[in-house]
Amino acid sequence: MRWRTMYYLRNGAGEFAPGLGKWLDLAFSVFGAVAAFCIGNAVQVNSMAAVLGESF
Numbered sequence: 409m410r411w412r413t414m415y416y417l418r419n420g421a422g423e424f425a426p427g428l429g430k431w432l433d434l435a436f437s438v439f440g441a442v443a444a445f446c447i448g449n450a451v452q453v454n455s456m457a458a459v460l461g462e463s464f
Contacts, residue, residue: 417429417432417436
């Protein structure tokens with residue numbers, strides 16, 4: 409089954425709080441996209457800056 413985490417957030421939380429599951433699903437997607445595009449590049453740039461700082 410694909411997208412298991414979002415499925416559980418939507419349907420698992422939907423049993424006791426119907427509106428909460430949809431928002432958790434959306435938040436998981438947004439945070440995943442931010443992590444995929446922002447965090448990895450920030451670490452690489454930080455490593456490059458440290459090496460250049462030591463070189464000069």
